[in-house]
Amino acid sequence: xxxxxxxxxPSKKSTEKTEKALYTVTSSPxxxxxxxxxxxxxxxxxxxxxxxxxxVYVFGFRSLxxxxxxxxxxVGFEFLYQKLLHKxxxxxxxxxxxxGVLIGFNLPSxxxxxxxxxGSFFAIVIVxxxxxxxxxxxVNPTLAARVFLFSWTTHMTTFAKPFExxxxxxxxxxxxEDVIATATPMVYLNQGALPQQSLLEMxxxxxxxxxxEVSVLLLLAGGVYLLIRKVITWHIPVxxxxxxxxxxxxxxxxxxxxxxxxxxxxxxxxxxxxxFMATDxxxxxxxxxxxxxxxxxxxxxxxxxxxFGGYSEGVSFSILIMNLLVYYLDRFTKPIAFGKxxxxxxxxxxxxxxx
Amino acid sequence: MALTFRGGLLMNGHKNTRGVQIEYMPSPDKVTIPMxxxxxxxxxxxxxxxxxxxxxxxxxxxxxxxxxxIHSSVSGKVTxxxxxxxxxxxxCKAIEIENDHLDTVYSGLEPFKKxxxxxxxxxxxxxxxxxxxxxxxxxxxPTYAKIQSAIGKVQRLIINCAECEPYITANHRLLLxxxxxxxxGAKILLxxxxxxxxxxxxxxxxxxxxxxxxxxxxxxxxxxxHVMKTKYPQGDERQIIxxxxxxxxxxxxxxxxxxxxxFNAETCAAIFKAFHTxxxxxxxxxxxxxxxxxxxxNLNVAIGTPYSKLIEYCGGLKxxxxxxxxxxxxxxxxxxxxxxxxxxxxxxxxxxxxxxTRQYDQKPVCIHCGRCIPVCPMHLIPTTLAVYSxxxxxxxxxxxxxxxxxxxxxxxxxxxxxxxxTALIRKAxxxxxxxxxxxxxxxxxxEKKTASExxxxxxxx
Numbered sequence: 001x002x003x004x005x006x007x008x009x010p011s012k013k014s015t016e017k018t019e020k021a022l023y024t025v026t027s028s029p030x031x032x033x034x035x036x037x038x039x040x041x042x043x044x045x046x047x048x049x050x051x052x053x054x055x056v057y058v059f060g061f062r063s064l065x066x067x068x069x070x071x072x073x074x075v076g077f078e079f080l081y082q083k084l085l086h087k088x089x090x091x092x093x094x095x096x097x098x099x100g101v102l103i104g105f106n107l108p109s110x111x112x113x114x115x116x117x118x119g120s121f122f123a124i125v126i127v128x129x130x131x132x133x134x135x136x137x138x139v140n141p142t143l144a145a146r147v148f149l150f151s152w153t154t155h156m157t158t159f160a161k162p163f164e165x166x167x168x169x170x171x172x173x174x175x176x177e178d179v180i181a182t183a184t185p186m187v188y189l190n191q192g193a194l195p196q197q198s199l200l201e202m203x204x205x206x207x208x209x210x211x212x213e214v215s216v217l218l219l220l221a222g223g224v225y226l227l228i229r230k231v232i233t234w235h236i237p238v239x240x241x242x243x244x245x246x247x248x249x250x251x252x253x254x255x256x257x258x259x260x261x262x263x264x265x266x267x268x269x270x271x272x273x274x275x276f277m278a279t280d281x282x283x284x285x286x287x288x289x290x291x292x293x294x295x296x297x298x299x300x301x302x303x304x305x306x307x308f309g310g311y312s313e314g315v316s317f318s319i320l321i322m323n324l325l326v327y328y329l330d331r332f333t334k335p336i337a338f339g340k341x342x343x344x345x346x347x348x349x350x351x352x353x354x355x
Numbered sequence: 356m357a358l359t360f361r362g363g364l365l366m367n368g369h370k371n372t373r374g375v376q377i378e379y380m381p382s383p384d385k386v387t388i389p390m391x392x393x394x395x396x397x398x399x400x401x402x403x404x405x406x407x408x409x410x411x412x413x414x415x416x417x418x419x420x421x422x423x424x425i426h427s428s429v430s431g432k433v434t435x436x437x438x439x440x441x442x443x444x445x446x447c448k449a450i451e452i453e454n455d456h457l458d459t460v461y462s463g464l465e466p467f468k469k470x471x472x473x474x475x476x477x478x479x480x481x482x483x484x485x486x487x488x489x490x491x492x493x494x495x496x497p498t499y500a501k502i503q504s505a506i507g508k509v510q511r512l513i514i515n516c517a518e519c520e521p522y523i524t525a526n527h528r529l530l531l532x533x534x535x536x537x538x539x540g541a542k543i544l545l546x547x548x549x550x551x552x553x554x555x556x557x558x559x560x561x562x563x564x565x566x567x568x569x570x571x572x573x574x575x576x577x578x579x580x581h582v583m584k585t586k587y588p589q590g591d592e593r594q595i596i597x598x599x600x601x602x603x604x605x606x607x608x609x610x611x612x613x614x615x616x617x618f619n620a621e622t623c624a625a626i627f628k629a630f631h632t633x634x635x636x637x638x639x640x641x642x643x644x645x646x647x648x649x650x651x652x653n654l655n656v657a658i659g660t661p662y663s664k665l666i667e668y669c670g671g672l673k674x675x676x677x678x679x680x681x682x683x684x685x686x687x688x689x690x691x692x693x694x695x696x697x698x699x700x701x702x703x704x705x706x707x708x709x710x711x712t713r714q715y716d717q718k719p720v721c722i723h724c725g726r727c728i729p730v731c732p733m734h735l736i737p738t739t740l741a742v743y744s745x746x747x748x749x750x751x752x753x754x755x756x757x758x759x760x761x762x763x764x765x766x767x768x769x770x771x772x773x774x775x776x777t778a779l780i781r782k783a784x785x786x787x788x789x790x791x792x793x794x795x796x797x798x799x800x801x802e803k804k805t806a807s808e809x810x811x812x813x814x815x816x
Contacts, residue, residue: 022691023676025442027778029685029764030678030705031521032713033366035771037722088718095722135722135772286725286738330739337756338362338593338733339606 037134041094043231047222048101048276054205054215059109059160061168063211067104070116074100077124087133095134099123102142102276105212106269106316107149108159110180112172115155119145139323140283143273143316150313159184159208181208185267186312192253195263202266213269223275232279235291236298240274241265243299251307270302273315283323290329297322357559358598359584362732364765366587368560369521372642377528377653380668382429384454386659389439390415391447392698393495395422400450406433411461411634414450423487423497427452428637428657430459442681442688442695449696452659464633471546476506479547486629487699488636492590492619493682495700498626501616502547510614512550513599514541514623516557516564517583517590520683523703525640526620528653530557530564533624534571536631538578540623543630545577548616553578556595560585587685588763592617594732606759621702636699641665645706647674656697662704663693677709685764713767719774727766727776733759737766741776744783749790752783760784 055063078096082089103119123141131137150156160166161181166173185195185207197207205215213219226232248261265271278284278298285291301318305311391397398415402408408427415425431454439449467474467482484499492515514537518526530537541553557565559582572578583589583598593604596615604613625636637658644651649670656665662679666672680687681701697704727737735756743751757780766776 021676021693023679023689023693025689025691026678026713026715027775027781028687028689028762029768029777030680030687030689030707030712031684031768032773033769033771035769036717036773037720037771040722040724040771090718090720093720133720135720281722281724284723286723286728286736288729330736334736334755335728335734337606337735337759338597339603339608339759340756341603 037093037095040231041098043226043229044098044276045094045101047225047231048098048105048212050218050221051105051212051215051272052101054218055105055109055211058162058205058214059211060165062166062173063104063109065168066107066109066111066113066116066211067101069113070104070107070120071097071100073117073120074103074124077121078129081125081129090134093134096124099128099141102212103145105272106142106146106210108156108210109166110158110160110173110175111155114171115149115152119149122148135282137282139320140277140280142280143277143320146316147313147320150311159210161208162206162214184208184312185263186306189260189263189267190306190312194255194259195267197267199259199262199266202263207267210269213272216266216271219271219275223271226275226279232275233288233291235288236278236284236295237274239292239295240278240298240302241270243296244270244302247300247303251303264303264306268306268312269315273319274298277315278319278322283319283326285326285329285333287330287333287335289333289335290326293329293333294322294326297325357582357584358556359586360589360594360597360732362730362734362765363586363588363594364730364768365585366521366768368585369644370524370527370560371522371644372524372651372653373527373561375524375528375652377525377532377640377655380654380656380660380665382454382456382458382657383660383664384456385434385451386427386429386454386657387437387439387449387451387661387694387696388414388425388428388659389441389447389449389696389698390425391441391445392425392658393422393489393497393700395497395500396420397447398422398425400436400448402433402450404433404435407431408433408452409459409461411464411637413635414452421497421500423484423489423499424635426487426635426637427461428659429454430457431455439696442690460634464635466633467630471543474546476502476547476549479543480506482629483626486625486635488622488625488629489699490619491621491625491639491699491702493686493700493702495698498618498622501618502544504609505611505616506548508611508614509548509616510550511600511616512541512544512548512553513595513615513617514553514555514620515590515592515595515617516555516561516620517595518561519558519585519587519590520685520687520703521587522644522705523642523683525642525653525702527561527564529621529624529640530561531567534564534568536624536627537620538568538571538623539631540625540627541618542577543626544618544623551577554599555580556583556599557581558583558585558589587765588732588761591732591761591763593761606756639697639699639701641697641701642703643669643705644703645680646711647672647676647706647708649673658699659696661694661696662690665697665704666693666706672706674708676706678705678707678712680705680707685768686762714773717773720772721770721774722772724771726769726771730765730769732763732765733761735759737776737780738774740783741766741774741779744779747786749783749786752780753787757783758787 074096075091079091123145127141127144128137159181164179188195203216245261245265248264249257252260298318302314306314401416402414409430412427413424414427431452434453435451438446480499488498489495568580643665652669679690760780764777
């Protein structure tokens, strides 16, 4: 510090002839908050970590392999695309990592190892980069990739039973009858029945499902972390989950409506979707009012698709559909600028009364 | 309950100098006094090279229009009348005075002797104008003009002691060390505006000053001290009016239009000084801070002192300089020249290292996080404005109320994508203003044309 001092201090008695030290001129403000896009993405990765660890516990190391392949291929495709098109390389903002983890989380642990690569290509190249990269894509890359991967329906809907350890490195796993789970909670719910699994099992995450969706508890913990770190606001997740819960109570078939509603909230990908995917910055509204509408819209569509749809893909489809409306939601909830309110009292300022 | 407004930014205040007493810095060997120190017409020099001037003597005057005279801050000899390039790129005349260090006070100055009760508003305005007082909070509007336009129109006088910009503590120290001058200045303003009540608005990070003022004013019926929540930009006059009255100043209106008038605390002290001693506005309190400055201080300095002397007085620099800022870090201007003189509007001099200031290495990308929206005190959507400004769609910026932006910088501050949102909105505003001016000019010329045509038709020779 002291060594540098002299070089920077302008000579004390600078005469007219000596060169003056000239400083950089920039536009105000001259200071900035610490948060960067990268720090936010790292926070999201931290929030996803508990669910990842749980997935390894329930589905074995194959779930980690799939997620890692997905992350590496996302980062790789982003790098290749930008390198080939001579664009600035942005892999260090870690947004591709987040997409990668989420693609992994959306696959069953039984998936062949080429499946995440195909999904990553679709998410990064087609959905994200072709639309201009980070901040420019219209729909959520992860969910678009998930829907794309439904071209291989069998791979996407074959789930392993919890605690059935599958080979961590085999390219494809041979699945025997006793390894495959007959049905996820959603299959039962789709038929209007209560699932086989207990509510506690669903809350903790001891059930078949895609890698990242099973543990409601840990996903919510990640969500709380994001809320504390102010990465997301409560509006979308709360509006989304509550809408699904409330509407499910009223649409429940005969039987225990509360149990049915709770199973609807915890039995599918709702928590993962509501906390981590509906809140994706780029494809969600910026206004809090619009965020509430977005959440409610997602919730209504989810229930609608779950009841009337052929697929039990309520969460993916509803978020993708709502993604398309973000521009209008933001536009129609534009706040009234300070001093433009019609009901503003304007000139009537009362004289400050004697105290 | 502390008063506040909707929106805004909670940030680290960096009020490092809050406990440091104001020091009187000896005037330098040479001062450079710019002829344009505030909004309005630049002054014309009324002295020649070689003239001997005394402290407080008028050296620049405004022949006509908005503006106030400029006085010498030292006694000595005029050595040159040069042209100075200001940080906004404009040039103005500046008078260089060699200090004889005798501090001979101009003989024409004398304290105001009449009783305040017998003084008319016009007299007060005249004295304030002659003392060359301009708003010392940073916006530097000539004070006399502000009073003149408000007489009879306003019901509320507010003294702004919010000082919401980080680092700056000049007003805070003034309130602690010389609250009487602020209060007496406010009394003069009350008289000029013929009001009976004055509100003093202070942020709650200066609770010691609040206590001091409340104690002093416990007997007085003229003053109310209000505590406001510490939040940026509470010091903006719109936000002060909102916090105190609940009224949103309509877009494009002046505080006087809603019956309020706001003065900075130091302006009040300067007014009192002009009445009490006759000395015009020739010095001010400047906070010198930033991570490059060895010992941050509050200095009372002569107008025209180069920044370099203040920094030297504070022990010099300890790190390579990244930015030299005049004013606060949020709304201040970056200066390129360390020899820039202190003017009536210089509330702070901040020297930041490259690391402490805003970084420009990141490629700016909006990730659509929406963080700029809750912090906007004007309830705009900064991200949308930035996007449309960047592609030149200023018409859409106008729809999104770009002209309401007060350029407080809160959006740029929080932006994780490092988008220069404030700068982009500024660009949109400049373009919109130019478009409106062009439109107005076109309309005026068209009107003129039709008028002259009818005239021609009317009296053909």
